[in-house]
Amino acid sequence: MTEEINWRTQELSLDEVLQKYPDVPRIWALKVDVQRRGVVYTQAAKDMINPAIHQVNTGTIALFRTTQDYTPESLIMRDGSYLITNFDLNKNKAFREPYVVDAIDGHIYIMDQGKVLEEVWYWEKPEFYDKTASNGEPFNKYIQARPQRIDINLNQYCHFWDKPGEGCKYCPMTPCFKMRHQTEEREETKYIAEAVREALKQEGRFSAILVTGGSILSGEHLFDDELDAYIDLLQAILGDFQVERVPSQLISSAFDERQLERLYRETKLMTYTTDIEVLNKEKFEWICPGKAHHVGYEEWKRRLFAAVDVFGRGNVTSGVVLGTELASPNGFASEDEAYRHVIEEAEDIISHGIPLAANVWRTAPGAIFQNQKNPSLEYFIKTYREFDRLAHHYGVNPYTDDYRRCGAHPGMDLLRI
Amino acid sequence: MAVELSQNIREAIADSSSVKVVATIGKDGVPHAVVKGSVSVNEQGNIEFLDILESSKNNQNLVYSIWYEKLVAIQVFRAPLESYEILAKPVRSITAGKEFEERYRQLHEVFPNVDLGAIWQLEPVEVRDERLQVRVQEQEKTYPILQHLDRIL
Numbered sequence: 001m002t003e004e005i006n007w008r009t010q011e012l013s014l015d016e017v018l019q020k021y022p023d024v025p026r027i028w029a030l031k032v033d034v035q036r037r038g039v040v041y042t043q044a045a046k047d048m049i050n051p052a053i054h055q056v057n058t059g060t061i062a063l064f065r066t067t068q069d070y071t072p073e074s075l076i077m078r079d080g081s082y083l084i085t086n087f088d089l090n091k092n093k094a095f096r097e098p099y100v101v102d103a104i105d106g107h108i109y110i111m112d113q114g115k116v117l118e119e120v121w122y123w124e125k126p127e128f129y130d131k132t133a134s135n136g137e138p139f140n141k142y143i144q145a146r147p148q149r150i151d152i153n154l155n156q157y158c159h160f161w162d163k164p165g166e167g168c169k170y171c172p173m174t175p176c177f178k179m180r181h182q183t184e185e186r187e188e189t190k191y192i193a194e195a196v197r198e199a200l201k202q203e204g205r206f207s208a209i210l211v212t213g214g215s216i217l218s219g220e221h222l223f224d225d226e227l228d229a230y231i232d233l234l235q236a237i238l239g240d241f242q243v244e245r246v247p248s249q250l251i252s253s254a255f256d257e258r259q260l261e262r263l264y265r266e267t268k269l270m271t272y273t274t275d276i277e278v279l280n281k282e283k284f285e286w287i288c289p290g291k292a293h294h295v296g297y298e299e300w301k302r303r304l305f306a307a308v309d310v311f312g313r314g315n316v317t318s319g320v321v322l323g324t325e326l327a328s329p330n331g332f333a334s335e336d337e338a339y340r341h342v343i344e345e346a347e348d349i350i351s352h353g354i355p356l357a358a359n360v361w362r363t364a365p366g367a368i369f370q371n372q373k374n375p376s377l378e379y380f381i382k383t384y385r386e387f388d389r390l391a392h393h394y395g396v397n398p399y400t401d402d403y404r405r406c407g408a409h410p411g412m413d414l415l416r417i
Numbered sequence: 418m419a420v421e422l423s424q425n426i427r428e429a430i431a432d433s434s435s436v437k438v439v440a441t442i443g444k445d446g447v448p449h450a451v452v453k454g455s456v457s458v459n460e461q462g463n464i465e466f467l468d469i470l471e472s473s474k475n476n477q478n479l480v481y482s483i484w485y486e487k488l489v490a491i492q493v494f495r496a497p498l499e500s501y502e503i504l505a506k507p508v509r510s511i512t513a514g515k516e517f518e519e520r521y522r523q524l525h526e527v528f529p530n531v532d533l534g535a536i537w538q539l540e541p542v543e544v545r546d547e548r549l550q551v552r553v554q555e556q557e558k559t560y561p562i563l564q565h566l567d568r569i570l
């Protein structure tokens with residue numbers, strides 16, 4: 001693995017960042033850094049996997065991966081939060097050493113430079129992972145699981161990639177779809193619904209359902225076919241619940257008011273997310289050219305705000321791939337400049353009652369940005385800390401995309417207190 | 418440093434008629450106390466209880482405590498006069514997995530209409546015998562100046 005030899009001297013370490021920002025919890029800062037640098041598993045750690053109990057990366061559909069290793073799907077921390085580690089590492093251009101997951105005396109730890117940092121546990125697999133649908137296919141072909149959430153990726157291809165150069169530059173989903181030589185974009189709703197019914201038999205396992213997928217641009221109006229597909233699916237999987245709104249989340253393209261009204265009226269969906277991705281108009285236009293071309297930054301934001309009127313304050317969030325605004329060559333020239341712009345824009349969105357579910361940007365193999373270097377730990381900590389101050393100030397906690405319903409947006413963990 | 422809970426305390430905790438109160442502080446520094454019938458001692462000798470409401474002040478404060486290494490006070494009272502205070506460090510919050518599901522099912526057998534937020538595990542670091550007669554004797558021995566004169570005339 002090629003790392004920059006002196007990378008540790010070029011940026012503040014975890015300890016130094018904690019000294020500079022003593023108000024952030026150590027366990028949380030480590031989590032951010034693990035997401036930033038990635039992890040590798042020692043053989044001893046792999047030997048701790050019990051395939052009868054644990055969820056393993058082999059055999060499930062991983063939409064964002066080019067490789068499938070025999071490693072645990074992800075980790076659970078002692079504060080009850082989940083640490084998503086099931087992403088590809090760019091082994092040819094890692095820039096920094098990943099953290100190591102090792103086993104000592106029957107316990108599993110995150111380590112760095114031989115030092116034990118935190119005890120962790122592996123995710124347990126749900127019972128439906130060992131069962132098959134009525135057509136004989138494994139259920140986990142249709143739906144996947146996080147420790148408390150059912151994940152459904154409806155469209156596994158994103159049509160912003162139809163026109164060369166219009167896909168989001170950090171996103172590996174469609175490149176991976178092509179690398180797998182996959183032809184079917186979508187699984188049948190009937191089997192997805194069957195899988196969800198089976199999954200829900202396990203008492204205490206699931207507290208949320210996430211539905212998402214790549215954008216579909218076709219239809220009478222832009223995204224109409226995508227909306228129809230989601231309504232059809234949501235009716236099939238949420239229809240049986242005896243409540244008006246089911247704890248569930250849709251992450252989709254930015255629907256306009258008419259589409260949002262339909263989505264709300266025709267389904268039992270509780271929360272809605274549409275990802276602004278990059279918190280700056282100019283950088284968004286460079287990084288997400290398809291979204292910029294078909295909808296535009298200001299219009300995407302306007303639709304996001306309109307969703308609050310339909311779904312209610314606290315029931316709308318927006319995803320951000322934090323750090324991409326610093327990609328080269330057109331990103332911000334410095335972390336300080338990026339921070340100023342990002343926070344200003346974040347406040348505008350959060351003040352509308354929309355918390356930001358920001359991922360730590362990792363340079364995923366297959367993505368256009370695969371050989372880029374992501375920002376320093378200090379940048380992520382400082383920015384998440386400010387997002388949290390704003391979310392507390394404007395008083396919104398969505399209880400989605402958080403420490404247990406998701407695990408991929410460490411900033412949301414801070415809303416626990 | 419972890420301390421071992423004595424047999425007396427374990428019995429008092431296990432007695433379903435005893436009252437167990439968990440007291441925490443959060444980032445605002447305001448104390449919060451709640452009666453927790455589910456307090457028990459697990460195989461490792463740690464205190465364990467269920468937090469039913471994920472959005473509760475108790476859960477928030479426990480997260481604050483595990484993040485910033487703050488202690489939690491657990492008061493155990495068994496009639497007529499038995500009383501202990503255990504100071505404990507939160508070591509783990511279990512929010513998923515077989516253990517969580519097992520407790521979720523057990524909880525539903527007793528309270529079918531509630532959810533389960535988390536199982537909290539806390540390591541005892543200090544135990545104080547809070548029985549009145551023990552505390553009175555302690556004070557008289559350690560601080561003989563602290564008493565009204567008419568009592569000793």
Ligand code: SF4
Nearest residue numbers: 158167168171214215
């Ligand atoms: S909209 Fe962008 S981030 Fe979302 S799937 Fe398409 S390319 Fe990826």
